[in-house]
Amino acid sequence: MILTNSTGLAGVVAGETAISTVGKQGVGLTYRGYTIEDLAEHSTFEEVACLLIHGELPTPAERDQFLAKRIAQQRLSDEMMSFLEQLPDTSHPMDVLRSGTSLLGCWEPEHSIDQQQRIAARLLAVFPSMICYWYRFVNDRFRIEIESEQTTVAGHFLQLLHSGAPSEVDRRALDVALILYAEHEFNASTFAARVTASTGSDLYSAICTGIGTLRGPLHGGANEASMKLISNFTDPEQAEQGVLRKLARREKIMGFGHRVYKSTDPRSEIMKRWALTLCKQTRQLKTYAVAERIETVMQREKGLFPNLDFYSAVAFHCLGIPTALFTPLFVMARTAGWSAHVFEQRSNNRLIRPTANYIGPSQRPLVRPHQRT
Numbered sequence: 001m002i003l004t005n006s007t008g009l010a011g012v013v014a015g016e017t018a019i020s021t022v023g024k025q026g027v028g029l030t031y032r033g034y035t036i037e038d039l040a041e042h043s044t045f046e047e048v049a050c051l052l053i054h055g056e057l058p059t060p061a062e063r064d065q066f067l068a069k070r071i072a073q074q075r076l077s078d079e080m081m082s083f084l085e086q087l088p089d090t091s092h093p094m095d096v097l098r099s100g101t102s103l104l105g106c107w108e109p110e111h112s113i114d115q116q117q118r119i120a121a122r123l124l125a126v127f128p129s130m131i132c133y134w135y136r137f138v139n140d141r142f143r144i145e146i147e148s149e150q151t152t153v154a155g156h157f158l159q160l161l162h163s164g165a166p167s168e169v170d171r172r173a174l175d176v177a178l179i180l181y182a183e184h185e186f187n188a189s190t191f192a193a194r195v196t197a198s199t200g201s202d203l204y205s206a207i208c209t210g211i212g213t214l215r216g217p218l219h220g221g222a223n224e225a226s227m228k229l230i231s232n233f234t235d236p237e238q239a240e241q242g243v244l245r246k247l248a249r250r251e252k253i254m255g256f257g258h259r260v261y262k263s264t265d266p267r268s269e270i271m272k273r274w275a276l277t278l279c280k281q282t283r284q285l286k287t288y289a290v291a292e293r294i295e296t297v298m299q300r301e302k303g304l305f306p307n308l309d310f311y312s313a314v315a316f317h318c319l320g321i322p323t324a325l326f327t328p329l330f331v332m333a334r335t336a337g338w339s340a341h342v343f344e345q346r347s348n349n350r351l352i353r354p355t356a357n358y359i360g361p362s363q364r365p366l367v368r369p370h371q372r373t
């Protein structure tokens with residue numbers, strides 16, 4: 001038996017993948033051999049989703065076909081809209097997506113593995129409709145029109161949220177964020193989704209597992225926590241003092257550090273440039289200055305660098321996206337990666353079931369209820 005004392009499975013190789021490489025020798029990220037820098041510069045989220053799900057970048061004809069199908073796949077059934085309207089106003093948006101996914105699994109079940117790619121495409125297309133329909137209903141008491149001429153996740157999401165077509169800069173900024181969020185090897189939510197898939201379960205269940213695991217602040221929830229932190233400060237000096245106080249109390253600063261990357265998260269550098277563009281455009285350079293000062297303090301005091309969640313929070317904020325929808329955006333992107341991993345797990349499956357090092361009491365006689373004191 002191989003025994004590891006690594007808490008949190010840090011550094012443990014738990015399987016093989018041909019989908020992405022994260023931090024080989026501590027740096028860099030590739031999706032199926034393409035660098036994240038190239039994909040963020042020259043590709044779109046829909047192309048990246050095809051790359052992850054089908055294994056190769058689409059030809060222009062395949063891409064157009066994928067986009068054309070999206071319009072129908074974005075639709076919400078009357079039953080789904082009625083369900084979303086009945087959820088409590090206080091629901092956590094991640095619970096809305098997780099519950100919506102479960103229900104879709106009841107209405108459009110996966111009967112056979114041949115349907116897996118169609119279901120992944122449907123989930124990618126329907127998530128912006130689902131979350132925006134619910135959000136606008138709860139906050140504006142308004143039933144939005146789900147039809148939009150937007151053929152991309154980024155465009156559709158922004159159009160439904162703001163009731164108007166986004167500018168090209170805004171749409172592209174969100175598109176790039178989705179590319180960066182789409183896939184990340186054996187991160188906690190993807191690994192959890194693979195465990196679910198390894199039992200022979202359906203794709204909807206694996207995606208629900210991913211959503212539930214992503215929600216926590218140590219993983220996807222960090223983008224919302226980062227924004228809450230940044231919003232506490234009105235200027236860089238105040239931010240420096242606030243972060244120093246938190247560090248003195250041994251509190252974690254969300255949006256910093258990473259399990260695999262050791263000196264930088266390559267996605268953060270790309271997102272930081274977009275955050276600056278958007279802060280300039282919306283005249284929120286104070287917010288950018290606060291974020292940059294937090295980065296400086298974290299580097300100086302802890303040697304820690306921002307991960308993707310930190311500057312994504314600034315960019316999403318400038319796009320007028322409510323903080324509560326930041327982690328759902330992560331879901332919209334990561335569904336591509338989760339799906340690719342489920343397909344890969346299924347293609348060469350063996351039940352994922354490690355063993356534990358028992359540290360409880362040694363065997364002992366049962367004490368009957370009347371003898372217990």
Ligand SMILES: CC(=O)SCCNC(=O)CCNC(=O)[C@H](O)C(C)(C)COP(=O)(O)OP(=O)(O)OC[C@H]1O[C@@H](n2cnc3c(N)ncnc32)[C@H](O)[C@@H]1OP(=O)(O)O
Pocket residue numbers: 008010217218219220222251252253254255256257258259260302304307308309
């Ligand atoms: C897209 C993503 O999901 S990226 C991750 C998003 N999550 C966050 O941003 C949450 C904040 N960051 C963290 O909690 C961690 O850095 C993680 C969860 C990302 C990685 O965790 P691990 O590899 O388990 O590192 P761990 O939490 O053990 O930290 C190691 C040391 O660095 C410190 N540290 C790590 N991250 C931070 C942080 N953000 N703020 C302050 N200290 C930190 C820890 O306190 C610990 O210090 P100690 O050894 O003195 O106790």
Ligand SMILES: O=C([O-])CC(=O)C(=O)O
Pocket residue numbers: 022181183184186187188219259260307308
């Ligand atoms: O890889 C991780 O542990 C977390 C992360 O950055 C991601 O899932 O994008």
